[in-house]
Amino acid sequence: MAAAGAGRLRRAASALLLRSPRVPARELSAPARLYHKKVVDHYENPRNVGSLDKTSKNVGTGLVGAPACGDVMKLQIQVDEQGKIVDARFKTFGCGSAIASSSLATEWVKGKTVEEALTIKNTDIAKELCLPPVKLHCSMLAEDAIKAALADYKLKQEPKKGEAEKK
């Protein structure tokens, strides 16, 4: 009688100890606030991290955000004579979602023309990376970075035109 009780107790205890809770095993090894694996991938397999020559007239540089806010993105684009973006680089001081947003932005602008790149929306970036609501501002800053880079490129093109007219 006592032995059976002890056996049941032992099984109950081992059931409690060795069996996992209802959450499947895979999720246990991921952090609870859940970096989506796409976000982590941008950090672990970086693409387009770096700098272009910002003095070149074909390079537009956008620097947005502020260190005091914990988010600074630098996005650079290299545009060819036909107005197509042939290369892009980024550097970011910010959380994982910010790094992923700016990295994705550089991937998306490549191959687009300057006008097409203006149509990239922060909502698309957020959707692609499955950003939670609290991280949406990271995608907004990435969109701002793209626009700032394009604006800087346009600014670099204009004085040339102005000078040509003056002459």
Add this chain to the structure above:
Amino acid sequence: MLLRTAWRRAAAAVRAAPGPRSEAPARGLRLRVVDNAPQSAVPSDTATAPEVESVLRPLYMDVQATTPLDPRVLDAMLPYLVNYYGNPHSRTHAYGWESEAAMERARQQVASLIGADPREIIFTSGATESNNIAIKELEAAIQPDTSLVSVMTVNNEIGVKQPIAEIGQICSSRRVYFHTDAAQAVGKIPLDVNDMKIDLMSISGHKIYGPKGVGAIYIRRRPRVRVEALQSGGGQERGMRSGTVPTPLVVGLGAACEVAQQEMEYDHKWISKLAERLTKKIMNSLPDVVMNGDPEHHYPGCINLSFAYVEGESLLMALKDVALSSGSACTSASLEPSYVLRAIGTDEDLAHSSIRFGIGRFTTEEEVDYTVEKCIHHVKRLREMSPLWEMVQDGIDLKSIKWTQH
């Protein structure tokens, strides 16, 4: 006994399992043998053999958030969870008597850790409840000029030790009540409520390797400090906190306090040694690292470092196999950086770059070495990705730049 065999079995299963081995230190406690078969709370005799999958979990370096149960504490609690399940307030039978005896033993253990009388310890559900009881006392005060000073003993974010004895001296000479939240300090640094002239103290179980869901409040009897009960009911705990005292939990708290009293000196030496190892290695390998908090009046187990030009949450994401915490805004729900760092005058960009390393009784040298190695590697990597680091390398003064406000 059952637990240790279970752990050993789990560890053996993982060691036997084939598969890639990461260089993370594999300790028995961190391995988990997972059963993928459908779950049932009621064990069935016909259950099939578990399909086991071994999963390595992150190293735990966040002891300020919570601590694992010391096995000695669990040993003390188990009988009260399984066999001695009486209500400690039952006066009429042996179950109640033995439960009450255990509760009073636990009370004595808590009291002797802080130099108090057992009659001055009231069990609560945690330090938060204790804080609420203590602060509510202010509203119950009779004299109009009575006031209360409430200070944390050891800060949970930066590990700074407040000058409790001096504050106690001032309060006692001005006839002002002195409360301290000692959740991070009890059992780690020597505390004596009489030497330090403390009137009220909050204690938390799960910060000292005890169970979660239990704590205590110390309330001075001489001179008497009157508090108002937060919850009313059957008048338990001298009317100051009604509700059945959870015997297994308080036994755990008592055991944790007793173990802490025995181990305090050794723990302090061990933790100081590991803390110095961690800070020295990191500071020697990386430039532009700032330690937040007064280096002299500092509890060694809580190390808060700011890595300039690297954002805290990105470092936490990179250090995915170490459980850490950050004072960065991105990790708080409100997107505001740590108020503690702001209060000590840390620059806002450094506040976003802070990481808290927690070292505790069970932290090993290997864990510290692994954490340090990964931290150095990823900080270097993140700095390569950082526009601020690039600007600083080019000799630009970041303070001179007009950033776009967002």
